[in-house]
Amino acid sequence: MAEGHIRREAVSDQLFALLRDRILGGALPPGAALTAERDLAAEFGVNRHAVREAVKRLQQARLVEVSHGGRTQVLDWRRTAGLDLAVGIAAADTGPTVQDIARDALEMRACVGADAARLCALRCSADTAAEIAAAAERHARTGPDLTELDETYVAWWRLIVEGSGNIAYLLAFNSLVDGLIPVADVPADLSAGEILDVEAHRRLAAHIAAREAGAAEALSRELLSRSVPAAPRTREGVRP
Amino acid sequence: MAEGHIRREAVSDQLFALLRDRILGGALPPGAALTAERDLAAEFGVNRHAVREAVKRLQQARLVEVSHGGRTQVLDWRRTAGLDLAVGIAAADTGPTVQDIARDALEMRACVGADAARLCALRCSADTAAEIAAAAERHARTGPDLTELDETYVAWWRLIVEGSGNIAYLLAFNSLVDGLIPVADVPADLSAGEILDVEAHRRLAAHIAAREAGAAEALSRELLSRSVPAAPRTREGVRP
DNA sequence: GTGGTCAACTGGTTGGACCAGCATTTCTCC
DNA sequence: GGAGAAATGCTGGTCCAACCAGTTGACCAC
Numbered sequence: 001m002a003e004g005h006i007r008r009e010a011v012s013d014q015l016f017a018l019l020r021d022r023i024l025g026g027a028l029p030p031g032a033a034l035t036a037e038r039d040l041a042a043e044f045g046v047n048r049h050a051v052r053e054a055v056k057r058l059q060q061a062r063l064v065e066v067s068h069g070g071r072t073q074v075l076d077w078r079r080t081a082g083l084d085l086a087v088g089i090a091a092a093d094t095g096p097t098v099q100d101i102a103r104d105a106l107e108m109r110a111c112v113g114a115d116a117a118r119l120c121a122l123r124c125s126a127d128t129a130a131e132i133a134a135a136a137e138r139h140a141r142t143g144p145d146l147t148e149l150d151e152t153y154v155a156w157w158r159l160i161v162e163g164s165g166n167i168a169y170l171l172a173f174n175s176l177v178d179g180l181i182p183v184a185d186v187p188a189d190l191s192a193g194e195i196l197d198v199e200a201h202r203r204l205a206a207h208i209a210a211r212e213a214g215a216a217e218a219l220s221r222e223l224l225s226r227s228v229p230a231a232p233r234t235r236e237g238v239r240p
Numbered sequence: 241m242a243e244g245h246i247r248r249e250a251v252s253d254q255l256f257a258l259l260r261d262r263i264l265g266g267a268l269p270p271g272a273a274l275t276a277e278r279d280l281a282a283e284f285g286v287n288r289h290a291v292r293e294a295v296k297r298l299q300q301a302r303l304v305e306v307s308h309g310g311r312t313q314v315l316d317w318r319r320t321a322g323l324d325l326a327v328g329i330a331a332a333d334t335g336p337t338v339q340d341i342a343r344d345a346l347e348m349r350a351c352v353g354a355d356a357a358r359l360c361a362l363r364c365s366a367d368t369a370a371e372i373a374a375a376a377e378r379h380a381r382t383g384p385d386l387t388e389l390d391e392t393y394v395a396w397w398r399l400i401v402e403g404s405g406n407i408a409y410l411l412a413f414n415s416l417v418d419g420l421i422p423v424a425d426v427p428a429d430l431s432a433g434e435i436l437d438v439e440a441h442r443r444l445a446a447h448i449a450a451r452e453a454g455a456a457e458a459l460s461r462e463l464l465s466r467s468v469p470a471a472p473r474t475r476e477g478v479r480p
Numbered sequence: 481g482t483g484g485t486c487a488a489c490t491g492g493t494t495g496g497a498c499c500a501g502c503a504t505t506t507c508t509c510c
Numbered sequence: 511g512g513a514g515a516a517a518t519g520c521t522g523g524t525c526c527a528a529c530c531a532g533t534t535g536a537c538c539a540c
């Protein structure tokens with residue numbers, strides 16, 4: 001078949017995305033009351049259960065606060081939402097753009113990645129250090145295919161983050177990898193300077209194996225900073 | 241009333257917590273198939289819709305992968321789950337303990353907070369810098385009540401993180417503040433050394449106002465590191 | 481005004497039915 | 511006997527209709 005698998009998105013997923021974007025976009029400001037479930041169901045011509053599933057997800061994302069008997073209230077996502085939400089913020093018509101989010105994510109990646117490399121040098125086992133070096137070599141031998149290179153590079157970093165022994169870093173890494181980075185289309189020349197520098201990877205692996213925490217941190221910070229676009233910021237803070 | 245608001249947890253919330261803990265605890269290993277919705281409903285004596293809401297949340301947390309017609313599969317949370325999940329990991333009977341999670345969260349807080357202070361010094365407006373200094377003074381004048389002190393301290397840090405202009409940091413801050421830190425009972429003497437050091441807060445605010453990014457980063461890193469317990473790690477990496 | 485009552489919302493839960501997609505089994509044809 | 515097609519029985523996805531359980535606010539008696 002030529003057509004690429006028409007996956008019909010579930011109704012509750014569509015509704016969740018729609019309401020999420022309304023909240024993030026400011027159409028539903030903090031403090032406002034969400035339309036009642038029955039009314040939402042009628043408005044979109046869907047069943048109330050589908051609405052409930054969507055609202056339940058909004059609740060889990062801490063975008064709304066539901067109270068039995070009372071009204072469902074929209075929260076201020078700047079104060080309550082978690083890192084997992086970052087996906088979709090860009091979809092909002094108001095506030096930060098995709099470029100802003102991308103830059104923020106890459107900045108955070110550099111910060112957390114550097115500290116993870118430091119901790120990895122301090123705490124990982126000799127086996128893990130050897131595995132990291134092996135993964136770096138594996139990455140170095142990976143073909144010219146960009147997607148493939150990206151995968152082995154992420155896999156290599158995952159080893160380092162795991163080796164840091166910090167679960168918070170690992171979870172944040174997950175949030176960034178399959179939440180934010182994919183959305184951000186980093187200029188190819190920037191990311192190539194990071195992904196293709198096989199020699200730097202070898203040196204970082206060596207620093208970790210030699211327990212040189214400071215050197216590992218400095219090198220990884222420099223490496224990860226290469227993909228951060230240097231575009232000037234026009235706004236201050238997170239407020240529009 | 242003396243009794244504290246008998247909140248009966250919703251069925252789907254209980255079910256979500258139960259299944260989440262089973263997955264995080266290893267009772268439902270990655271790759272295993274989740275019990276079918278109808279069977280879960282029968283097993284717990286609840287309606288299938290409640291089960292569906294719980295499963296939908298598991299899906300959003302990237303703990304399971306559901307496929308129409310096929311089986312719902314348990315994912316490897318170490319590879320897929322996001323930072324928001326950190327709550328509840330400690331509840332698992334296998335793997336990291338509350339102390340481990342707490343330490344990891346505090347480590348991450350120090351790393352991200354220091355970089356946020358650095359960026360804030362670089363990028364925040366003069367108004368924001370003044371507001372940060374004012375918030376520091378407000379905190380300094382706050383009464384001896386520990387809860388109150390904690391609130392003003394968090395509010396002060398929120399200003400700094402907002403001033404950094406990095407939304408990823410802001411969301412991670414949210415995840416840490418109302419997800420992880422509360423669970424972690426940091427020894428009072430440690431946190432007091434951080435929260436009560438009014439002079440350090442004033443200096444940090446001054447560094448930010450003076451655009452001394454390096455000094456702001458160094459001071460905040462030192463400040464935030466005070467609450468990190470220095471307990472030795474018995475395990476390596478995140479693997480048990 | 482104060483207090484209680486009640487009706488009209490809200491979300492929470494249930495049951496049953498049916499549609500749609502996947503996987504295995506079974507049957508047919510070569 | 512083996513390869514492919516058809517049938518079957520599971521899975522999740524959606525809907526309808528009703529009822530339970532809290533909250534809110536208007537109303538009325540005092």
